[in-house]
């Protein structure tokens with residue numbers, strides 16, 4: 001089925017001017033960027049977005065890495081978009097990511113791993129609503 005997923009191009013990637021190369025990988029995989037904006041997350045926003053990880057030892061460092069520079073938040077649409085995006089991204093840890101994935105090619109570390117993508121339909125819906133109004137999504 002056609003799905004939507006929330007993607008974030010993280011500060012480590014925007015800093016290195018990789019937005020276009022990452023978007024090309026999404027588009028080549030058949031994902032359509034149906035909404036996109038470049039924003040700077042506040043500590044409050046990044047902390048709320050990653051609320052599920054708040055007990056993890058890396059939470060504070062994750063929040064500060066996500067606020068270190070601009071991010072590009074986007075909605076990707078396509079057949080099986082959630083899994084498709086996860087296969088384009090590769091594993092969280094770039095050392096474990098398949099060759100040619102975004103993280104294998106571009107991630108600096110397990111934390112500065114260049115992209116985020118929703119991991120389930122429920123989380124995709126919640127994460128899309130966190131950043132976008134329905135009127136901002138144009139398939």
Ligand code: CMP
Pocket residue numbers: 053058062092110111112113115116117
């Ligand atoms: P993301 O897909 O955005 O979801 C949670 C993020 O936490 C993850 O990508 C990484 O940026 C970060 N993360 C996950 N595991 C670790 C870890 N072991 N150490 C540091 N950061 C991590």
